[in-house]
Amino acid sequence: MGWLKIDPGSWSRADRAETIGDMTEISEQAAVRRLNDRLGFGPAPGEPALGFEETVRRLLGPAADAAAAAIAPPTGLAPPPRDKENKKADRQTRTAQERKLTVWWLDRMVAGRTASERLTWFWHGHFATSNQKVRNAAWMLAQNQTQRQHALGRFGDLATAMIVDSATIRWLDGQRNRKGSPNENLAREFLELFTLGIGHYAEKDVAEGARCLTGWVLGKDGKPATFRRQRFDSGTKTVLGRSGNFDAKGYAGLALARPESAPFVIGRLWFRLVSATPPDAATLARLQTAYGAERNVKSLLTAMVGEAAFRDPASALVKQPVEWAVGLLRALRLTPGKLEQQEQTKLLAGLRGMGQLSFRPPSVGGWPSGASWLTTSAGVTRLQLAQHLAGLSDLGAIKSADAAADLLGVDGWSARTKAALAQVKAPAQLVAIAACAPEYVVSG
């Protein structure tokens, strides 16, 4: 679970670190690779070697992600009409719709050239919503598109859109929350997990917040949620020390305006994109300045990757299964949507086996991190999936450990991994073992 962080203990220095004065940092090449890992899904093969600043511009510059945008979203996602007679057909339709959606997003992640898809992926984990309960692929797609629209924009716009989003409402029982009979689910998670963090609000704020969020009902046949004034509690509510006739937008605004909100949001991004060790006070202050009154995500990320901690050898992160698999698909030039059905099924089963399928986070708290992905169970699946994917790609030219390193974009292999790779000759086997090496499983 994401809420239990394993103590990082004492950090050891990576072997390829350079010492500049008394400051240890990774090489320029490794820093560029880290940018591609953290703001994208790993380096794209055949990418001309860019410098750090050029790579930042590619990932965070004004240019839209044409490659990802060229992949059209799936249609026909409206849930099937209720058919109590034929539950099996109903389930098959829903499964097929969710699969289309999942494969479409994987294709976008594989193709993406900017930070847009990676940040959409981050927000999906932050506002974690599962189609297990939502049961409506059209709403899941709409939520995903909203997260993409604001992925690098203003956090306030995103949070305010999420609190009245159909999938969010369905997931956290918002449609059951009406005047005179509040339901606290959405009000609580919005403060605890989306905007403020635990300890920065009281139980009374949750109860009063639920009243602010009354009035929303879900649309029929995949249409978006709408506001019904007669279900809204228009009385005075007292939330986070302020009183007034607040509605959903007002409630979101109150949470965002709290001084604890910026450090919370910055901390969540830092934890997933930079390091499991929180930023120190001076760093946090600089990042808050960059985030600013506008709550600008792109400015914040630009500042984050410019911090010394971003080049600290200790700022290593275990790749989440989707990040690992998308990186491997990119390197192997495989497009999930173009795979044979059976091969595609194996890919999705592998992701599920490692514990991570998009649109299926385990809870509203999102996915776990770090050592949680290094389980024995995930390890077996990782090797099977690596073998499977490597077997689908034409890897004739990959005949050495160095060639595998170039293909996967790792900085280099340890003596341990070189010795392991020396055991296999066939290109597909070489790449499968390389993909399971600690140097690739972890973004060093």
Add this chain to the structure above:
Amino acid sequence: MDNLTRRRFLTLSGVTAAGALAAGATQVHWSDLLAAAVDDPLPSDDSVLVVITLYGGNDGLNTVVPAADPAYQKARPELAYQPDEVLDLGDGLGLNPGLKGLKGLWDDKKLAIVRGVGYPEPDRSHFRSMAIWQTAAPKSPIPTGWLGRWLDATGADPLRAVSVEPTLPPLLAGATTAAASLPLRGLALPKGAVGTAYAALGKASPGEGLWQAKAAKSVLDLQEVTRVLGTAVKTGRERAEDEDEQRTQGASAGGASQLGAQLELIAGLIEAGVPTRAYSASLGGFDTHADERGTQQRLLTELDTALTPFAQRLAKTDRGKNTVVLVYSEFGRRVEANGSDGTDHGTAGPVFVLGDKVSGGFHGEQPSLTELSNGDLVAGTDFRDVYAAVLQQVLGTDPGKVLAGHNGMIDGLLV
């Protein structure tokens, strides 16, 4: 691997010794343990603990139901069960009608119900409260789970605790040792050159970073777990999930499904005599903010139909008879229903402890429905008192080594 004794396992486990070293244990420590196991092997009747976590906050009042209490009926008229609907347990309480198999275990004196379990200053966040239960630290967050600390304290061997969920639950993460996890479809590693190459990735590399070292260690653990447990697992048990609207109504707070398959796997491992002393399984979906009655009864039925054959199967073997099952959730729910025919987050709830070694019947006091704290039940028993009893009497460990600063223990819970 048939009837693998702990002694034989330890004698064979050169690789695990290296694993313990990588995790920070000293060589002396490990060889002492090894020597002790050879000279004085653990008896084959070691007892086993199975922990089942119900994610989402199971509504305790509709699980062990005070159906005849007018305060109960008044607080939740749409949700309340009538006295003739519940399975009578005496003391004015009855089990949810979904728990018919557990009622049989109760009648056989194999089910203990600890009533009103919680902790001081209850937290109504799923994540915080689940962290409190799993780390057994209500006051301040700590990064180790209670069974993880038990692993740390008893020899740093990842095989001593096993999770059958895809990701490791925090309760099984120690400071130096994490439990192994087994997928439902079993573990099998490739043979030949690929297998050899993969195994070589498990070697520690001098000077590598913490996470890379952990990744290498996980490969090493996997070799060992596969060798010892892999063949005990039947393959192909994973089924398509049965996800209809009612089943998934309370799913936003996490947890696994297919509890029956998880418990079947665990029963097989116990019968095979693997050296594992603690198992973790889970069932999610209990966050019933809306339309609770149907959804919760459905989930409790799922729990019942998984747990009952598991208990019956265990009762047939000596190893199984030494198994104790603990079932808990992160909190109970509010006494009063909300406006959606559901309940919001609450506090204390019942804990189930079952097995041959259990002293069946009620333990702890039923919380009052009229003397509430902010509309919620007041816990009469600290959950760590239950943990202390199973640590001492099932796992044979001094609870003080795991539950620092907590001295309470439920008396007479286990025979």
